[in-house]
Amino acid sequence: MQSSVVRIAGAIRGISIAAVVSFVSGALLLRLLMVEGPALRSLQLTWAAPVLRAAMAPTSASSAASASALEQLIPAPAPAPLPDPADTAAATTDVDTTELLVAMVSSIPPSSMQPLALWELFKPVMARRDLFAEARTKMTDAWNAWQQLLEFLRDTAASAATRKASSEERHCPYSVSWLNATDLSKGGRVVADIPCGLVLDSSITLVGAPAGVMGDFRIDLVGQSFPGERAEAPIILHHNIRLGGDQLSPRAVIVQNTWTAATDWADEERCPPPPASQQDLRTVDGLAMCAPQVGIRDSPANANASSSPPSKWPGAITQQHGKKPWFPYADGHPFAATVWAGWDGFHVTVDGKHVTSFEYRQNLEPWMVSSVRLEGSLFLTSLIANGLPTSEDQNTLRDLDRLKAPPLPPKGKALDMFIGVFSTGNNFERRMAVRRSWMQYELVRSGKIAVRFFVGLDQNQQVNVELWKEAVAYGDIQLLPFIDYYNLITLKTLAICIYATKIVKSRYVMKTDDDTFVRVDEVYASVRRTNRSEALLYGLIEGDSKPNRDYRSKWYITEEEWPLPRYPPWAHGPGYIFSRDIARFVVKRNEEMRLKLFKLEDVAMGAWIEEYGRVRKKNVSYASDANFLSENCKDGYKIAHYQNPRQMICLWQHLEQGSGPLCCN
Known part of the structure; x- marks a missing residue:
């Protein structure tokens, strides 16, 4: 059965005309066209010329004359649409990495625009052969991001004459929601877009109920890949509820982890933790990585203890000293789970009780989150993301x-x-x-x-x-x-x-x-x-x-x-x-x-x-x-x-x- 994907996304629609005109000034794009390297120049002519022409749309006789003079300096490309970002990304892979770095840094003179004043001066930094390996990867990503931004500004300038942007349109909404009940136990998934990432105190709350005593379900906070990238998007947080246990434990357990195409799955963290683990001694933002009330250590002595009272929670773990057994999820029992971003990690509460904390892993942080993905044995009632980053108008x-x-x-x-x-x-x-x-x-x-x-x-x-x-x-x-x-x-x-x-x-x-x-x-x-x-x-x-x-x-x-x-x-x-x-x-x-x-x-x-x-x-x-x-x-x-x-x-x-x-x- 094919997966059904539900997406929540706010489309980008508007930007001020003043910003567009300023951004695509003639000096900026002419400099872009003069970057050395035939492969880059061919690529630039394809998308830079339409941007400049859109920005130079004449509003008076004098401006029309200026636009005409500038257009003579730009060879008109063959009639063709702007390349798909995937094609653009593929084209840049043929360019030497150093040439790509120098090309981008050299593209903007400091006098053209204050926000980019450092680009020319930063060239000696980015041209270093001993630069961090990550810097070269992220430099290529920055090139892609730069092209996407220019493409958006071109499209905005072209449509400005026919559509007036509403002041109420927000590119980065404060909240997004999904309110359609869905039974994921029959297959499929729900993917909710997070338009502009997460920041401190951003939260994602889902209401639902596990739909299988021996099943499990997953809450994944997923990052973003650029169009054309073959690698799958990274998983910034993998929160996996296994009601029926797994190979390491016959009892219910929560497993948290991260995943990237480069490193695969990292070291998992389990709640409750395994025997002899130091995990439960660590805290994140002052909160336990696994709340102590979530069961006991999974040891043979505890597993065979006859004094443990029977649990009314299927798959639940009983606690020591006769305390009431508790596991935050149970088959058929509704719950409200919230994942929120703290200073140093993600925290999960269920029905108002702290359950787990997960320290941010290197280079996998909340601002990178682009979607929430839910799948497994779960009946989902609703999902809402709140406290999302939004700029003032x-x-x-x-x-x-x-x-x-x-x-x-x-x-x-x-x-x-x-x-x-x-x-x-x-x-x-x-x-x-x-x-x-x-x-x-x-x-x-x-x-x-x-x-x-x-x-x-x-x-x-x-x-x-x-x-x-x-x-x-x-x-x-x-x-x-x-x-x-x-x-x-x-x-x-x-x-x-x-x-x-x-x-x-x-x-x-x-x-x-x-x-x-x-x-x-x-x-x-x-x-x-x-x-x-x-x-x-x-x-x-x-x-x-x-x-x-x-x-x-x-x-x-x-x-x-x-x-x-x-x-x-x-x-x-x-x-x-x-x-x-x-x-x-x-x-x-x-x-x-x-x-x-x-x-x-x-x-x-x-x-x-x-x-x-x-x-x-x-x-x-x-x-x-x-x-x-x-x-x-x-x-x-x-x-x-x-x-x-x-x-x-x-x-x-x-x-x-x-x-x-x-x-x-």
């Missing part, structure tokens, strides 16, 4: 001017400090909270301190469209020429150094995250009190630490990646500051291909600073500040990490009202 904002980034200082004038903020594409709400809170400090609004978000492209076309509109509206986003990927965050640190030395000049440089609240005035005053303008690292300094060799950890480091038993001194990543001379050293060493890359960005910066001291024969000042909090918030903080958007606004209100640095936990 700039057309309806009353305080847009107050939220726009102030202009950068003229050439030759240095900033007091430059703050680079790590963010990912669909974290719209976090960036807005930062704009409405600590980016309102007078030091920032006056232009003495500049703040920019550093964001990679997203595999999701809808996210890229919303991200582009946001970048144009606020002027504070720097898009990077690769797909956001945890192992590539060190490249963002490099990008901050490049921006702070090549695009602006800044006495101090700060790196922080979009979930960190920064008391800008106090942080800047604290740095100035050091009386150091060179060879300075300021933050919460870790002076004696070693690599994590636990392969199950998100921060697992192999001997090949870091052979030494200890790390050099480094500052915790939620917020640290370094002097301009260190930023210059990092950029220069990278241009010379002599900068060692390491995937933990804060440790990498520590290693670069140690190398700076050795090469330049400088005594580095490591200034540690206990009020640079790497976890949560404490009254008196200078920076507070793990703050959600509501807490960000609350912290700012405390400061505005004169209450001081009080937390909002």
Whole structure:
């Protein structure tokens, strides 16, 4: 029986004409056409010329003349539709990887568009032969994402004359739902689209009932593959309920795991855990990986215990000490299960009780989720996804001017400090909270301190469209020429150094995250009190630490990646500051291909600073500040990490009202 697929998706329909015209400016696309490489040029002419022609649709006699002059520079392609993305992806596989990287980075001159100012300057980074293997893969993905975005903008420009976009249309909805009862036990599956991924506190709730005492059913959070990719999409979370047990246990069990085409199934986690397992000693966001009330350890002694009372739950596991047996799922019994995204992992509750937690695996994070897939012995009543990432409509904002980034200082004038903020594409709400809170400090609004978000492209076309509109509206986003990927965050640190030395000049440089609240005035005053303008690292300094060799950890480091038993001194990543001379050293060493890359960005910066001291024969000042909090918030903080958007606004209100640095936990 063929699988029936039910999809919930919001179609992308509109984008402001101003953004389209700005995006497909003549300078941008002419530069695209001049990229070296015959294979690329042939590919570009096919899709770039229609985009430019659509953008140049004349609105007056003078603009018509300009359009005519520009069109003469672009050879008209043979009448043919834009290539299918699958064909485009196939074409790029014939291009040398290095040529592809250089082509994309070289395609945009810094003067063309502020959000892409780093692309030209980033070329020495992406051309390195010792670049992370993941960077090359994600560079190819970024090329595909870039083409999809251009294709969408072309289609939007072509249809703008015949259709007026509604201001109520949302590319990234706050919630999606599916309300058709379906019996999956007879075969088939339900696939519900998650248009723009998940963020902190996003939740997916399904109501249903198991439809077989010996059966099982699965809840999969599935990632996304680009059109034309042959590899199956990754499974970010596999939550498998086995009521009849399996080969390892005759009793009911929940198995959680991840899957990718490259690594196949990873190490599974079971609830309840097997005998002698340390799994149940670990927690995620303070919650047990397997709630203790979910049965007992599956051991021969317990399995044969005659004192265990019979269970009214088919397949349930009885607990020790005569406690009432409990398993969250049972044949024919309705349940409401919620999967929600925490800071460090996914959590599952059933009927209001915490059941399992699953730590995010390396490079498989909630923003990558593109759909929920349900299959197996399940009667599904309804499904709803809530708290999804959605951007604010700039057309309806009353305080847009107050939220726009102030202009950068003229050439030759240095900033007091430059703050680079790590963010990912669909974290719209976090960036807005930062704009409405600590980016309102007078030091920032006056232009003495500049703040920019550093964001990679997203595999999701809808996210890229919303991200582009946001970048144009606020002027504070720097898009990077690769797909956001945890192992590539060190490249963002490099990008901050490049921006702070090549695009602006800044006495101090700060790196922080979009979930960190920064008391800008106090942080800047604290740095100035050091009386150091060179060879300075300021933050919460870790002076004696070693690599994590636990392969199950998100921060697992192999001997090949870091052979030494200890790390050099480094500052915790939620917020640290370094002097301009260190930023210059990092950029220069990278241009010379002599900068060692390491995937933990804060440790990498520590290693670069140690190398700076050795090469330049400088005594580095490591200034540690206990009020640079790497976890949560404490009254008196200078920076507070793990703050959600509501807490960000609350912290700012405390400061505005004169209450001081009080937390909002």
